[in-house]
Amino acid sequence: MxxxxxxxxxxxxxxxxxxxxxxxxxxxxxxxxxxxxxxxxxxxxxxxxxxERSDLLKAVAAEGSTRLDRATASARLDEGSGADALLRLCREYFDLGSLLSLIFTDPDCLSDATPILDDGCDDRFSAMIDRGHRDGTIDIALPAPWLSSLMWSQLYAGWSYVSQHGASRHEVLELLVRTVDGAVAPRATAG
Amino acid sequence: MxxxxxxxxxxxxxxxxxxxxxxxxxxxxxxxxxxxxxxxxxxxxxxxxxxERSDLLKAVAAEGSTRLDRATASARLDEGSGADALLRLCREYFDLGSLLSLIFTDPDCLSDATPILDDGCDDRFSAMIDRGHRDGTIDIALPAPWLSSLMWSQLYAGWSYVSQHGASRHEVLELLVRTVDGAVAPRATAG
DNA sequence: CTCTAGTGGAACTGAGGTGTTCCACTTGAG
DNA sequence: CTCAAGTGGAACACCTCAGTTCCACTAGAG
The missing domain is CATH 1.10.10 (Arc Repressor Mutant, subunit A)
Incomplete structure (x- = not known):
């Protein structure tokens, strides 16, 4: 209808x-x-x-899922190095704004439409991380599901930081990208 | 009483x-x-x-605050390099277990007893980060409040990872420490 | 103007959570 | 044994929210 x-x-x-x-x-x-x-x-x-409330929740899940898919598509996960793609994804997802809070505070909400934090991540995400592992831009010791958790928690932290501290959206995004970048980069000293 | x-x-x-x-x-x-x-x-x-419910919530806040303080004391924030202290703190806080969920999903809960995510961080935390900035073990571009957000979101992500994926507590803690370590380390290529 | 779509307020019912009271049960100390 | 502390169940009143119904209002199309 x-x-x-x-x-x-x-x-x-x-x-x-x-x-x-x-x-x-x-x-x-x-x-x-x-x-x-x-x-x-x-x-x-x-x-x-x-x-009914459940009808609204279903519609919210569908809407959220749509926005999420659009952002994922914009990130072009299959272009460039694995790490570059991951950082592009962070930038796109950061624009989801308050949807980030919803995804994080109520993970079950979208899980019917799009599994996010449950199974760790979807295929496109895994493929991107695998590519990063192969091309040497993502620390081989960090598995895809963990990196999914990492990314989402950082996105939520960044968004909260903006909405609570009233910090500049752009400034926080740069901090976010910097820390994610450092977190996933292969270690210089490790074997 | x-x-x-x-x-x-x-x-x-x-x-x-x-x-x-x-x-x-x-x-x-x-x-x-x-x-x-x-x-x-x-x-x-x-x-x-x-x-009343509020009485229970107050008691929970007090209990949580106590456990938090104990963990903070165990981490000996004023010993060693700034980065080492931060990683020690992560390890101690990770042991808080389900309290991490509560702190993260209901930030206002403990905020009366111990401000955590609101003002960014307390004095001991800031002092530790400042030390890390000076001794060159923590990226100078990352301010203390942001690192507080970073740490807490990662702790929550790690704890969720354990309780949902049924992953090994120790294994996840090592992933957590590795990513936090990478995130805060000064960049090799940056000026 | 008239008619209709869209809207919002008021009032009701039912369900679930809270807070209270009362009473019966168990257990350990004497 | 007796007594008191600690406990749990049953029942109650109260409140909030969900979901429903009914009616009045407004704006735009004709």
Whole structure:
């Protein structure tokens, strides 16, 4: 049904979804009234678009999954060295903003649509890391699932840093890339 | 009042506190009945020790704060190079186990007793990082608050990795230390 | 203008969590 | 044994949230 929506209905639906991502990212147990307030719609209207809470959560998962896929595609994981691709991915994902909070504070939320932290990572991610292992730009001692955990936790930390300390988005992104880069780089002194 | 408790009362109180840390770490919105069940006591008993939910939360904060302080003291932050001290701190904090989940999923919980993620870090932490900046073991481009975020997010990622993937605690700790070490090390190529 | 789509407020029911009281049970000390 | 401490279950009132229904309001199309 949501496919045929145009104009006002599509706009309202999108406003509710964005508000839900925002609010649920801060507090996964938030009441629907909070989400409605954040979206600047009545609670009745929210129920009109998403009859049950689970319907909203499903839609949020789908929306989040879509944004995630778009960001992944933009990172062109199969180009350049493994480490370069990983850093590109970090930059793209960082733009997901409050969705990062949601993914991190409620990992089960998106897991139906797109497994992220559960199985460690998906195939494209693994392939990128493997390439990095082979081309010598990623520390061979660090397995892909661990690097997935590493990346997501850093992204969340970076995003929190921005939203809480009010630091510059760009500045924090550079700190983030610098630390991830250092973390994955092969050790100079190790065998 | 809790000070004078002995024997059965002290034991029960401690069981409830530990269960609360465990359960609230998984789900900060968990019902008291869940915590009581995890502690293997009746809900009535839980209310006898902590009349209101807020009383329990306060006690959890105090307990968590105590464990945190003990771990910090064990790390001897003022010994050795800055980077060595930071890695020691990671190892000590990693032993906090499920408390890591609680600290991360509910940052406001301990913030009254011990500010952690809000102001970035406390004085001892800053002093350690400053020392690392001076002795050349910590990348000068990485400020203390950012390194605090970095450390905590990695600790949480590591702990989740252990509890979800069922990976070896020791193995994950070594991965954790390796990545943190790489992240904070001064760059070979940078000026 | 009229009609309709979209909306929001008010009020209700039901479910689940909280906080309380009361009573019965177990266990260890004397 | 007796007594007291500690405990757990049952039942209750209260609150919040979810989900529903009904009605009134507004804005745009005709």
């Amino acid at each position: 949501p496919e045929n929506e145009r104009g006002a209905r599509a706009r309202t639906r999108q406003a509710i979804l964005s508000a839900a991502i925002e609010v649920l990212g801060q507090n996964p147990a938030a009441a629907l009234s909070e989400i409605a307030a954040a979206a600047e719609v009545g609670r009745t209207t929210l129920h009109r678009y998403f009859p | 809790p000070e004078n408790e002995r024997g059965a009362r002290a034991r029960t109180r401690q069981a409830i506190l530990s269960a609360a840390i465990e359960v609230l770490g998984q789900n900060p919105a968990a019902a008291l009945s869940e915590i009581a069940a995890a502690a293997e006591v009746g809900r009535t008993t839980l209310h006898r020790y902590f009349p």
